[in-house]
Amino acid sequence: MRLLAEAWLPPAATGMPVPTHGPLSRPQSTFADVNLIDLSAAYQATMRTFLVQEELARQAPPGTSYSGGGTLSGPGTPNVYSLAFAPRQLPSFAGAAQLVYSYYGYGPRTLIRIDSEVVWRPFRGQATKLPPRLTRAEVRSVPQTSPTSLRSQSFSLGPGAQLGNLVSAVNSEPAAPPGFVGCALIQQMITVDFYAGSRPLAQLTLYVGCADFTLRLDGRSILLQVSPTLGVLQRLLRG
Numbered sequence: 001m002r003l004l005a006e007a008w009l010p011p012a013a014t015g016m017p018v019p020t021h022g023p024l025s026r027p028q029s030t031f032a033d034v035n036l037i038d039l040s041a042a043y044q045a046t047m048r049t050f051l052v053q054e055e056l057a058r059q060a061p062p063g064t065s066y067s068g069g070g071t072l073s074g075p076g077t078p079n080v081y082s083l084a085f086a087p088r089q090l091p092s093f094a095g096a097a098q099l100v101y102s103y104y105g106y107g108p109r110t111l112i113r114i115d116s117e118v119v120w121r122p123f124r125g126q127a128t129k130l131p132p133r134l135t136r137a138e139v140r141s142v143p144q145t146s147p148t149s150l151r152s153q154s155f156s157l158g159p160g161a162q163l164g165n166l167v168s169a170v171n172s173e174p175a176a177p178p179g180f181v182g183c184a185l186i187q188q189m190i191t192v193d194f195y196a197g198s199r200p201l202a203q204l205t206l207y208v209g210c211a212d213f214t215l216r217l218d219g220r221s222i223l224l225q226v227s228p229t230l231g232v233l234q235r236l237l238r239g
Contacts (some may be wrong), residue, residue, distance in 0.1 A: 003087075003099045004116035008059040010045035010052055018042045018113065027115040028082035028102040039116045049081065049105035052112070056101060078104040095119040095176065122175040128215070128222045129171040130194060130202055137163055138193045138200075141237055144186045144207070153237055162236065166192070167233045170204065174222040176212040183210035190233055203221050206230065 018040050019025050030038070045052065085099040096119040103112040137157040143150040158162040188208040193200040206213035206226065213229065215222045 001119070002098065004039050004041060005113060006096075007041075007099055007101075007114050007116070008056065009043060010047045010055065010110070010112075013043040013045040013112070016042045016044055016111075023078055023080045023101055023104055024111060027100045027102045027113065027117070028080060029084045029098070030062045030115070031096055031098070031117055033123075037118045037120060041113070041114050043112045044106075045110050045112065046108060047110055048108065049103060049110045052103060052110045053081060053083065053153040078106065080104045083121050093121055095121050124175040124222075124224075128175070128217065128220075130215075130217070131196065133196050134163065134167060134194050134201065135159055135197070136195045136214075138165065139190065139197070139233070139236065140192075141188050141190045141233075144189055144195050144209075148187070150188055155236075166229070166232050167237070169228040170215065170218065170224070172228055173226070176223045176225050182209060190237075192233075204229075208234075 014117045019042060024042065027038070027040070030036070047055075062185040081103055083101045086100075087097055090097055096117075098117050100115040100117060101112060102115070103110050136159070139153075139155055139157065141150075141153045143152065157166065186209040190204075190206045190208065192204040192206075194202040194204070202215060204213060204215050206229065208230065211226055212223050213226050215224055
């Protein structure tokens with residue numbers, strides 16, 4: 001709601017109902033995610049479309065990046081343009097957010113649709129966290145690219161600070177929205193089996209180059225963000 005409330009509007013823009021059909025019946029850019037919250041508003045302004053676009057680029061909120069595009073239509077159908085602003089810093093409850101302007105010229109006026117899109121992180125309860133009673137972890141790292149300077153590694157972590165730091169990192173990760181985060185070039189696959197006795201209690205699978213990882217615990221697979229956990233694992237592998 002705050003993104004939408006702080007959206008820039010052309011001078012003397014007047015509100016109008018959000019279109020349910022036609023070129024502005026949906027945003028030109030959107031997140032394909034089941035946890036998407038989309039709030040929208042629509043306006044018309046007595047300003048030519050190219051001037052709206054120029055002013056929008058100048059009005060980019062501090063600390064944001066933006067991208068734009070357009071759709072070229074046939075005779076009798078307007079060309080629709082868009083600019084999407086993505087904040088570089090997100091609140092902890094959001095996996096992604098953007099403010100999307102979709103607009104086109106209508107005579108001397110420009111019709112504008114604004115969407116505030118936020119992908120909410122799934123709630124991560126206590127049942128999705130590693131228990132404190134773990135006694136050891138078996139770590140394996142296998143290179144996924146060739147040729148590479150990386151080598152296969154495997155080692156054990158017993159009770160102590162290193163195991164505790166890894167468990168704390170995994171438990172601190174927020175849940176990642178399923179299907180939202182992609183991978184770049186995958187460099188390594190790291191697996192970690194966590195034990196509380198003779199049988200593994202949980203398994204972590206992490207591909208270095210992806211922004212999320214899978215934790216299997218009590219028969220469930222949980223998708224988590226990767227930042228602190230990857231840092232701990234890379235320090236262990238270098239050591």
